[in-house]
Amino acid sequence: DDVRERLARLEAQEAGVLVEAVRRELKSALSRIDALEAQRDRVAGAAAFWTWLGRHAPWLAAALAAFGAGLASREAG
Structure with missing residues (x-):
């Protein structure tokens, strides 16, 4: 019985070491995944900005041109 108990304890210790190793690897993998998701x-976000700008650039250019024309006519008059 004593030998069986010792063997059971040794196996439990080895399993605990393996579980801790897996936990460390999982934690490392999760941090890499977080970094990749952030990137x-x-x-x-940058792609969405440029898409938005591409769709709205003509309107923005027209608004700036109208504003510039308004300033020019105000200074001329």
Whole structure:
């Protein structure tokens, strides 16, 4: 019985060491995933900005031109 108990304790200790190793690897993997998701979000945000700007650039240019024309006519008059 004593030998069986010792063997059971040794196996439990080995299992605990393996579980801790897996936990460390999982924590490392999760931090890498978080970093990759943050990078993806930055890229997606930049792409969304340029898409928005591409769709609204003609309106923005027209508004700036109208504003400039208004200033020019105000200074001329």
